[in-house]
Amino acid sequence: MNSPEDKLDQLFAAARRAKPETAREEFAFETRLTARIRAERGREIPWLAFSWKLTPLFACTVLMLGAWFAATSTTDPMDLASALSGGNEEAMLARYLTTTY
Amino acid sequence: MTVPTEGPSDEHLIQNALAGSDGAFAELALRHKHRVFGIAARFARHAHELDDIAQAVFIRAWQSLSTFRGDAPFEHWLSRIAVRMCYDVLRKTRRDRESLSLDENPITYETLPDPKDDEESRNAREILQRGMAELSPDERLILTLLELEEKTVKEIADLTGWSEANVKVRAFRARDALRKILTINKDLTP
Secondary structure: OOOHHHHHHHHHHHHHHOOOOOHHHHOOHHHHHHHHHHHHHHHOOHHHHHHHHOHHHHHHHHHHHHHHHHHHOOOOOOOHHHHHHOOOHHHHHHHHHHOOO | OOOOOOOOOHHHHHHHHHOOOHHHHHHHHHHHHHHHHHHHHOOOOOHHHHHHHHHHHHHHHHHOHHHOOOOOOHHHHHHHHHHHHHHHHHHHHHHHHHHOOOOOOOOOOOOOOOOOOOHHHHHHHHHHHHHHOOOOHHHHHHHHHHHHOOOOHHHHHHHHOOOHHHHHHHHHHHHHHHHHHHHHOOOOOO
16 A cells, blocks of 8 residues: 555655756856856956955054054143043142133 | 766866866866756756756856865865755745746746656656645755755755754655645645
């Protein structure tokens, strides 16, 4: 007695015997592929590929500029935030109270 | 069919292809095209689609050749690309089919011409194609690899990137779904 499971197995077994025949489609495939690769290569934008190579240079430049700004920037003594962070709040208050505007 | 691999090794050809040699990559394609066509033929609906899939597989391989680490044979790496490409095609086909109304040109699964087919095999394949066309892409992929290509669970896990447990569960569900579809279609009645 053939159960649906057995019948399904028989279908798979019969379908397995029919290996796909692809010789005709494979003919001269390398030639078509090489032509396609050349076309793909022609579509590449050279400057785009080159710009990726410049990424480390851009990163270094940004880091150097950051370091340079950090080293050369001076804190404004009239700036409240920097006065507080530097522990100069009393001097700041005295200056504020004694300055005439 | 095994393509004789006389001459330079795959690794040597890969190095040359990476250095820009189209001839070296064409030689790789010549050696391994039969395997790629064999996988794609299980999923393609007609000869043009088969050629498109095979070309897409080799173009993807060419684009990512620098990522090939060589810890598995090139053929295995290429098969993985082929299986994933076929999965993408199945999903796209499914989306296209869902976007068509029933009155519009429905997609039918043609069989590739094969003079060696016997009547029973041809019928079996047609019944299976009809039934499997109603499955989800992952169900269809897994049944094709497991039942038609006779891959092991481990091989399927390697090809698809799914875990072995996941492959087993998906295979069980896919087989169950196909059995139900074929029963409704009365394709499993003796």
